[in-house]
Amino acid sequence: MITAPGRRIPDTGLRRGKPRLAIGLLALAAVLAARPAAPAAPVATAAEAAPVATAAEAAPARPIPPERLRSGLDFAAPGIRALQADDFANPGMLWVERGERLWGESAGAAAVSCASCHGKAADAMKGVAARYPRIDPESGALRDLPAQINACRVRRQQAPAWAAETEPLLAMTVYVATQSRGMPLSVSIDGPARPHFEAGRAIYERRMGQMNLACLNCHGERWGGRLLAETISQGHGTAYPIYRLDWQTVGSLERRFRSCLSGIRAEMWPYGSSEVIDLELYLAWRAQGLPIETPGVRK
Numbered sequence: 140m141i142t143a144p145g146r147r148i149p150d151t152g153l154r155r156g157k158p159r160l161a162i163g164l165l166a167l168a169a170v171l172a173a174r175p176a177a178p179a180a181p182v183a184t185a186a187e188a189a190p191v192a193t194a195a196e197a198a199p200a201r202p203i204p205p206e207r208l209r210s211g212l213d214f215a216a217p218g219i220r221a222l223q224a225d226d227f228a229n230p231g232m233l234w235v236e237r238g239e240r241l242w243g244e245s246a247g248a249a250a251v252s253c254a255s256c257h258g259k260a261a262d263a264m265k266g267v268a269a270r271y272p273r274i275d276p277e278s279g280a281l282r283d284l285p286a287q288i289n290a291c292r293v294r295r296q297q298a299p300a301w302a303a304e305t306e307p308l309l310a311m312t313v314y315v316a317t318q319s320r321g322m323p324l325s326v327s328i329d330g331p332a333r334p335h336f337e338a339g340r341a342i343y344e345r346r347m348g349q350m351n352l353a354c355l356n357c358h359g360e361r362w363g364g365r366l367l368a369e370t371i372s373q374g375h376g377t378a379y380p381i382y383r384l385d386w387q388t389v390g391s392l393e394r395r396f397r398s399c400l401s402g403i404r405a406e407m408w409p410y411g412s413s414e415v416i417d418l419e420l421y422l423a424w425r426a427q428g429l430p431i432e433t434p435g436v437r438k
């Protein structure tokens with residue numbers, strides 16, 4: 140996030156959002172908020188405001204037509220793109236290695252590893268991340284990937300759940316998601332997932348925080364535009380968990396939400412709350428078709 144010089148406060152996201160020194164952003168976002176009808180930046184049309192019709196009758200119209208979908212990487216500086224593209228330089232690859240190690244380690248009262256049940260991750264986990272968040276058929280609950288991993292920890296390994304945003308959970312999430320690299324996102328929003336999708340969409344479009352801005356105002360209506368030092372992307376979660384230079388570590392999609400929420404001075408939802416997972420489902424559907432890039436690298 141943007142802070143005044145010398146006052147760089149690490150955005151751990153684990154504390155409740157304390158007001159930050161981001162006067163420049165405050166002023167800029169206030170300007171954005173004050174001109175809701177202002178013309179969008181050159182590359183962005185009002186795609187989300189005027190969605191095109193889709194083939195399926197019951198399916199909601201795509202906010203960004205598939206041919207205009209663009210990864211966040213396209214908006215990143217060349218140095219960042221080079222880092223992500225090179226597995227030897229990409230710092231996120233360290234988390235892949237850590238996850239691989241954990242995959243084979245026995246844990247919990249059951250004294251079994253992920254591998255004991257699932258075998259090779261390259262086979263068992265291929266394509267899995269592309270379907271998440273997903274309704275768990277047994278409990279009926281919507282789970283994102285970290286929640287599913289923890290469900291296996293608790294129920295199958297009889298081990299304590301890994302806390303949100305901790306190294307083992309991030310490493311395992313990165314490791315599992317990496318098995319789907321290059322595969323297009325394709326979540327289901329049918330049946331029991333539908334109310335979650337609708338709830339996620341409502342959150343996405345709701346103005347929030349002291350700046351009274353919605354996710355939609357930036358990532359739907361102004362992508363391609365500049366916000367201080369940053370270029371606003373379409374706001375997809377396809378590269379997550381990412382290595383973010385600003386964090387100096389890997390962080391989850393939820394932590395990225397927290398950066399955005401703190402930027403607009405909005406309350407944060409507790410980690411793993413239903414609002415977050417509903418929003419993740421909406422985001423994944425909105426990005427439907429874009430390939431998974433985990434582990435991504437961002438500024």
Ligand code: HEC
Nearest residue numbers: 168211352353354357366369370371372374375376399437
């Ligand atoms: C004031 C404008 C603004 C608002 C409002 C905002 N964001 Fe962001 N968001 C940004 C900026 C700037 C970035 C960093 C550059 C980028 O990747 O777009 C970002 C990054 C992201 C990313 C990471 C994209 C990537 O490829 O790494 C996601 C996902 C995201 N935002 C989702 C959201 C969600 C969900 C909301 C609503 C809860 C939201 N944002 C609200 C400005 C905003």
Ligand code: HEC
Nearest residue numbers: 251252253254255256257267287288291292295296311315
């Ligand atoms: C005792 C056996 C067992 C262990 C140990 C276990 N799992 Fe599972 N896991 C299952 C079963 C059963 C399912 C549900 C059936 C399915 O979807 O494959 C499942 C489902 C999953 C899924 C969802 C797959 C999908 O297609 O949606 C993921 C991801 C997963 N496990 C990850 C892990 C990870 C990571 C570990 C180690 C931390 C682990 N599991 C440990 C048995 C196990």
